[in-house]
Amino acid sequence: MDLSTYFIDEEYGFLLSNPLTVLPKPYQIWVEFARNIVQQLENHELRRSIRQLPLISEDAGLQSYKQLRLGRMCLIFIVSAYMWQEGDEHAIEVIPMNLAIPLYNISKRLGLKPIISHADCVLANWQKIDPTGPFEFSNLKTILQFPGGRSFDSFVLLTAEIEMGFCPGIKAIVKALENVENENIDELIGNLNIMREVIQVTADCIFRLHDECDPHVFYNEIRPFLGGYGGDNSPFPDGVVFEGVSDEKFKLSGGSAAQSSSMQCFDEALGIHIQPEKKNFLIEMRNYMPPAHKSFIEALARAPSIRQFVERAENERLINAYNGTVAELKQFRDSHIKLVARYIVCMSNKAKRSAGVRYQAIEKTGTGGQSPMQFLKSIRNSTSSSQLSNT
Numbered sequence: 489m490d491l492s493t494y495f496i497d498e499e500y501g502f503l504l505s506n507p508l509t510v511l512p513k514p515y516q517i518w519v520e521f522a523r524n525i526v527q528q529l530e531n532h533e534l535r536r537s538i539r540q541l542p543l544i545s546e547d548a549g550l551q552s553y554k555q556l557r558l559g560r561m562c563l564i565f566i567v568s569a570y571m572w573q574e575g576d577e578h579a580i581e582v583i584p585m586n587l588a589i590p591l592y593n594i595s596k597r598l599g600l601k602p603i604i605s606h607a608d609c610v611l612a613n614w615q616k617i618d619p620t621g622p623f624e625f626s627n628l629k630t631i632l633q634f635p636g637g638r639s640f641d642s643f644v645l646l647t648a649e650i651e652m653g654f655c656p657g658i659k660a661i662v663k664a665l666e667n668v669e670n671e672n673i674d675e676l677i678g679n680l681n682i683m684r685e686v687i688q689v690t691a692d693c694i695f696r697l698h699d700e701c702d703p704h705v706f707y708n709e710i711r712p713f714l715g716g717y718g719g720d721n722s723p724f725p726d727g728v729v730f731e732g733v734s735d736e737k738f739k740l741s742g743g744s745a746a747q748s749s750s751m752q753c754f755d756e757a758l759g760i761h762i763q764p765e766k767k768n769f770l771i772e773m774r775n776y777m778p779p780a781h782k783s784f785i786e787a788l789a790r791a792p793s794i795r796q797f798v799e800r801a802e803n804e805r806l807i808n809a810y811n812g813t814v815a816e817l818k819q820f821r822d823s824h825i826k827l828v829a830r831y832i833v834c835m836s837n838k839a840k841r842s843a844g845v846r847y848q849a850i851e852k853t854g855t856g857g858q859s860p861m862q863f864l865k866s867i868r869n870s871t872s873s874s875q876l877s878n879t
């Protein structure tokens with residue numbers, strides 16, 4: 489498997505490598521506008537000034553992949569800010585054509601849904617402070633921001649660091665599949681151990697979020713701008729209209745790290761059996777990933793099964809290595825569940841107790857009608873029960 493075929497970077501994995509920060513004229517106006525969102529939201533001026541943005545319907549001047557990603561990211565940030573500027577009650581059902589048409593067209597060229605996603609908010613939204621320095625939190629800044637200041641930056645950049653951390657694990661998965669084909673047990677043990685270490689390091693990163701990102705700020709100031717369109721608790725249950733694109737309404741999921749390709753790669757590579765209705769949600773999230781990344785996960789699902797090879801080999805060291813990696817994945821999910829308990833469940837309970845909540849829609853679940861916690865715990869339990877018995 490050649491990673492570059494799947495738009496997976498040798499150094500940065502699923503992250504977009506060195507994203508652009510400038511677009512050619514006339515598109516640069518989107519960058520300048522998007523970089524000013526937070527201030528305009530504070531002044532409640534954003535909707536008025538968006539209506540004055542020119543309609544640039546022709547996107548042919550954006551030629552490279554990175555230009556398209558930056559153009560899309562700017563439009564995505566502007567649209568989210570437009571929709572949610574005044575909370576749920578005053579959310580607007582129609583995306584104006586000066587944003588809707590270019591966003592729709594560019595997203596179509598990229599094979600992405602025309603709504604905010606992990607691919608925009610995290611994968612393409614980082615820049616090194618010192619370009620010659622390392623890729624680490626202290627040397628990173630975001631390109632575009634929503635409100636939330638330091639908490640927003642930490643939420644995005646630590647998640648980006650996790651994606652970067654997963655990169656050696658993705659390479660180890662590819663090698664592990666070769667080991668299965670060549671029946672090379674020793675090397676397979678080595679690659680399973682690399683996968684385990686990688687997951688352990690990224691789980692540590694999850695803990696750092698607790699120190700750097702304020703749950704109150706996350707819940708009340710950041711999360712609203714990640715909202716989707718449509719569904720029972722949404723201010724627009726039938727979805728939203730993209731003016732000038734179609735009269736039909738679009739129902740779309742909002743941004744979530746459930747759209748990260750990394751964890752789904754580990755699940756497929758390790759043969760984690762997830763209950764069908766939970767898996768359906770994860771499969772649906774693949775439609776919000778860059779198409780090449782989705783294809784990579786699908787290729788892993790079709791590849792010879794590492795799990796079945798481990799079962800057949802009846803080698804104690806191999807089974808231990810496999811189980812160790814699965815245990816680490818379960819541990820990662822435990823840490824993630826703690827994050828969700830603190831950043832969503834506690835904050836949602838607090839919000840229910842206090843009057844004047846501006847954003848009801850964020851209570852909704854995108855996880856097939858069940859609470860996010862039930863969903864996450866079920867996947868965590870499926871992970872731990874995927875361990876093999878060592879008899």
Ligand code: HEM
Pocket residue numbers: 643646647650651694697706744745746747748751752821824827828831832853854855860863864867868
């Ligand atoms: C404040 C931080 C975070 C919060 C509040 C949060 C919340 C959630 C929620 C509510 C879900 C359920 C699905 C949904 O509603 O979209 C979810 C799923 C998921 N999240 Fe997060 N998340 C956070 C950070 C992260 C990070 C840093 C990662 C790592 C890349 C991550 C990876 C995932 C994955 C892979 C899923 C799918 C379920 C699974 O495979 O276990 N999340 N998250």
